């Protein structure tokens with residue numbers, strides 16, 4: 001997707017979603033809902049509870065607002081992502097930066113999700129891939145530039161049929177994207193395209209959503 005824009009796409013159970021930071025230091029907001037019931041959606045807050053962690057890593061499952069696994073992290077060349085802050089939206093720019101009409105992740109993701117009947121208010125909170133949001137020892141949250149370099153990626157395995165949306169974060173006023181908004185690439189692969197890697201039995205048992 002072009003710099004500062006979003007895309008919405010469907011993914012079937014067993015397919016993988018590889019999100020690539022093409023040029024480096026670019027946050028990519030990621031949301032997903034169940035294709036069969038869009039009221040079940042990927043939930044950072046439920047995932048944090050399930051993982052007992054503010055962050056996630058390879059092997060972790062990301063769960064829905066009903067506590068069910070929706071995606072599993074298969075690969076990650078960065079290991080620095082955020083699951084704690086909302087998508088930037090029009091209010092973030094108009095209230096915090098006095099800029100009206102700025103592109104934003106919520107609008108980028110809603111643009112396509114609207115075709116699936118999802119209102120702006122129903123767009124899930126995101127997992128902010130490549131976003132660098134460290135938490136200090138005294139509990140304060142920060143947002144700074146990503147550590148990702150060109151070509152870094154994270155691969156997520158879909159555990160059920162999903163509608164996903166990704167936004168190349170248009171934030172160019174404060175650090176968060178290296179003050180330079182750049183494209184994000186998404187590759188969707190079947191198990192065969194991944195080299196015949198079969199769907200693990202351990203994950204098949206997790207195919208419970210929708």
Ligand SMILES: [Zn+2]
Pocket residue numbers: 029087088104105106168169170171
């Ligand atoms: Zn954003």
